[in-house]
Amino acid sequence: MTVAAPALPLSALLRTATRPAHEHAETRPFVEALMQGRLDRAAYADLAAQHLVIYRVLEAAGDALLAADPRAADVVDEALRRVPAIEADLAHLVGPDWPDRIDVLDAAHAYAARIADAGTWLGGYVAHAYTRYLGDLSGGQAIKAILQRSYGVPDEGVQFYTFPAIAKVKPYKDAYRARLDALPLTDEERAQVVAEAVVAFECNAAVFAGLAARHLPA
Numbered sequence: 001m002t003v004a005a006p007a008l009p010l011s012a013l014l015r016t017a018t019r020p021a022h023e024h025a026e027t028r029p030f031v032e033a034l035m036q037g038r039l040d041r042a043a044y045a046d047l048a049a050q051h052l053v054i055y056r057v058l059e060a061a062g063d064a065l066l067a068a069d070p071r072a073a074d075v076v077d078e079a080l081r082r083v084p085a086i087e088a089d090l091a092h093l094v095g096p097d098w099p100d101r102i103d104v105l106d107a108a109h110a111y112a113a114r115i116a117d118a119g120t121w122l123g124g125y126v127a128h129a130y131t132r133y134l135g136d137l138s139g140g141q142a143i144k145a146i147l148q149r150s151y152g153v154p155d156e157g158v159q160f161y162t163f164p165a166i167a168k169v170k171p172y173k174d175a176y177r178a179r180l181d182a183l184p185l186t187d188e189e190r191a192q193v194v195a196e197a198v199v200a201f202e203c204n205a206a207v208f209a210g211l212a213a214r215h216l217p218a
Helices: 010-017 019-026 029-035 041-068 070-074 083-093 106-118 122-137 139-150 169-181 187-215
Strands: none
Touching: 010 019, 010 122, 010 169, 010 187, 019 187, 029 041, 029 139, 029 187, 041 070, 041 083, 041 106, 041 122, 041 187, 070 122, 106 122, 106 187, 122 139, 122 169, 122 187
16 A cells, blocks of 8 residues: 655745746846845845835735635734835935835836735735745845945845844744644645745746846946
8 A cells, every 4th residue: 555645834845846936036137236246225225116016015915814814814924014114224225205216117016916916815925925025034134234244234224124023033934834834725725825936936036137127237
């Protein structure tokens, strides 16, 4: 008698299945130039502007799910909320009139629209929350260090990468993954979550391509 192998936890499926799309996004020329210190504060401020439209929609989707689906309380966490931090960063980087000065890419609007569509279902929200928030808590911390070291951005300009309500990042990430794994999703739903997470990384790569067109030499 053959015993079926146990199904992988959702977090492990996400990590494995999204790896190629994740690596593609994080090696886009804009990201590499930013990490190598070859850009400027204006490029980082432009990235923050794109983040704002994306996170506004993501967090609105989370709030709507909290009101509609009791399961959402396990994955929609106030400690992760980023919109106020992004707005504060833009006020520091661009000035008090930042709402009139930022220019959001079509790719960022398309990304936000995808979240709005997918995020009406808990699994769709999970796919986008996983790619955004766990990335902010992981590679985002390296980006923060480079922004401060290479571009001289003070704490007031990198609040996006600061999570004051999370005392220790690794235990928090482990606990968040465990909550994802415990969600009562069917195998088909889990597959849909993974597929949507791949799309999320592709949307992110498209935003980076648009930023490269603005800030890198042809």
